[in-house]
Structures are given as C-alpha cells and as structure tokens.
Amino acid sequence: MELALVIGVIVIALVFDYTNGFHDAANAIATSVSTRALTPRVALLLAAVMNFIGAHLGTEVAQTVGKGIIDAPDGTHGLLIVGGALIGAIVWNLITWYFGLPSSSSHALIGGLVGSALAASANVHWSGVVEKVVIPMVLSPVIGFVLGGIIMIILLWLFRKSNPHRTSRGFRYIQPVSAAAIALGHGLQDAQKTMGVIFLALVVGGYASPQGGIPEWVITASATAISLGTYSGGWRIMRTMGRRIIHLDPPRGFAAETAASSVLYTAAIGFGAPISTTHTMTSAIMGVGATRRLSAVRWGIAGNIVTAWVLTIPAAAVAAAIGYFILNLVLG
Numbered sequence: 001m002e003l004a005l006v007i008g009v010i011v012i013a014l015v016f017d018y019t020n021g022f023h024d025a026a027n028a029i030a031t032s033v034s035t036r037a038l039t040p041r042v043a044l045l046l047a048a049v050m051n052f053i054g055a056h057l058g059t060e061v062a063q064t065v066g067k068g069i070i071d072a073p074d075g076t077h078g079l080l081i082v083g084g085a086l087i088g089a090i091v092w093n094l095i096t097w098y099f100g101l102p103s104s105s106s107h108a109l110i111g112g113l114v115g116s117a118l119a120a121s122a123n124v125h126w127s128g129v130v131e132k133v134v135i136p137m138v139l140s141p142v143i144g145f146v147l148g149g150i151i152m153i154i155l156l157w158l159f160r161k162s163n164p165h166r167t168s169r170g171f172r173y174i175q176p177v178s179a180a181a182i183a184l185g186h187g188l189q190d191a192q193k194t195m196g197v198i199f200l201a202l203v204v205g206g207y208a209s210p211q212g213g214i215p216e217w218v219i220t221a222s223a224t225a226i227s228l229g230t231y232s233g234g235w236r237i238m239r240t241m242g243r244r245i246i247h248l249d250p251p252r253g254f255a256a257e258t259a260a261s262s263v264l265y266t267a268a269i270g271f272g273a274p275i276s277t278t279h280t281m282t283s284a285i286m287g288v289g290a291t292r293r294l295s296a297v298r299w300g301i302a303g304n305i306v307t308a309w310v311l312t313i314p315a316a317a318v319a320a321a322i323g324y325f326i327l328n329l330v331l332g
Helices: 002-034 040-054 060-067 076-098 105-119 126-158 164-205 216-232 235-244 250-271 277-290 299-331
Strands: none
Touching (some): 002 076, 002 164, 002 250, 060 105, 060 250, 076 164, 105 277
C-alpha cells in the first residue's frame, strides 16, 4: 500500500511539475516572442532545453522545500499530506492559467504543503516559511522592479546617441541570450521544488534517508517533466506578460530578462530560497516599463496580477486541505 502511495505521489508531483512548466513558460519567452526576437516554437524549445540544464545545477532549493517547510509523519499519513499538497498546487495552477494570470507555481506548492499539513495537524516550520518564503516573496519583486529599472536606465544612457532603429535591431539579436538566462534560472528554481517534494515523499515512505542527497533519477525526472511542460507552452499567460502589462521593445525585453535572471540565480545559489520566477519576471517588466513613463504600465492589469500573488498561498492551502481530506477519506 505504501509503495503504491509513494509511486502515486511521485506521479502527481511530476504532473505538478508539468503544469509548472506550461504555466511558467511565459516567464522565459513572453518578452522575446513579443519583441519578435524569437518565434514562439523556437523560443519554447530554447526554454525547454535551458530548463532541463538549469535543473541540474544545484539542489539547495530542493533541500529547503523537502526539509524546511513541514514535518510530514512517516508512512501512509505522511504520503497523504504530500499528495494533498500537490493536488492543491495543481488546482491553483490550472485556475490561474485559465484566467491568464501569472501567479506563482512555487508559492502554490508552498501553500499546498502548509495547508495540507495544517489539515492533518502536522508540524509546520513557520520560521522556515517566514525566512525562506515570505521574506523572499516580498523582496524579490521589489528587487526585480528596481533592478529592471536600473538596467534600463543604464542602457538608455549608454545608447543615448545611437540610432534607435539600429539599436533595437541589435538587441533583437542578443535577446535570445537573456531569454536563455531566465529559462536557466527557472529550471534552477522551479524544477528543484518538485525534486524537494519527491524527496519528501521518499523519506516519508522510508525509501530515502533525511540526511541523504537528492537521487539522480529524481533530478532527471523533474527536469524532464518541467521541460516538456515548458515546450507545451502557456499561451494565455504569455499574452498577459508579453503584451498586456506594457508594450515591450527588444532593449526593454533584454533589461527585464537580465534583471530577473540575476535575482533568480542569487536566491537559488546564494540562499537556497524558493522564490517565484513569475513574481520576479513580472515585476522586472513593470520596472523596465516605468522608465518610459509611469502611465506606460497598465496598472489595472498589474493590480489583478498582484491580487493573484496575494491569494496564491492561502488559496492553494485551502485547495490542499480539501485534497488531503478527500485522500484521507478514500485511502486513510
């Protein structure tokens, strides 16, 4: 029974990883596609490959998710908690995808873990949630906004005497590099979250040691699932990020991607913090747009996005609690 549950949880985790990929594909390619630096299919292929590579560059975030958020009890009960968390995260991903809102798959997963654990009366590491999730959740969009604005101002100053048309065409040629950088950062961040959940399921089921490292097959499976999801594309959210927040040109797209990828690398490698690629990229786009003029940003759309950000953790927690109760009723 427990082996079947472990396998079931791993399958659900990989389904979540797939939804994470198509939900967050817009993070990596929306700007490049909207500026016509890349065609949609080429951009998706580039993002999928870089996601796969990024997933193999570290496990710090996976360790945080697997060990630093909740204490799931061993055995069947613990596996039901993890399964409920994944169901909650998947449900919220699908809801926000349907409405074209770039919410955070990362925070949906964290909210799912917390909600499922609370429903099961399991221990939640609130200090870890605050230090590794809440504080980075607040800081990363602010830093992305400010850094995006700073990079754009630097570019405007450096190319102030250049021909605008020639400069824009030049940035269109180099923007695939920044798109690849943000896709690599997405793999480094988001694929690791699924690794952490699968590792948690293996520990709870008795198939891995809490002190052990993430098995290679877990890394490869998570990398493959998120890459396939990314290649399938999330066109609804892509339209929101690439066109509806602000009209992007190649220099602004390059600046936003460079700012966001810098924040992702620093958080993952430096702090092991599971920050949101979506929050960081969206806020960087807003920061870049604000350098043109504040009215250039469609703040109404931005407000809807921020509302989805605020709702993500509690909404996913509620969905996960319901998922846990259903699983416990059927399998407990």
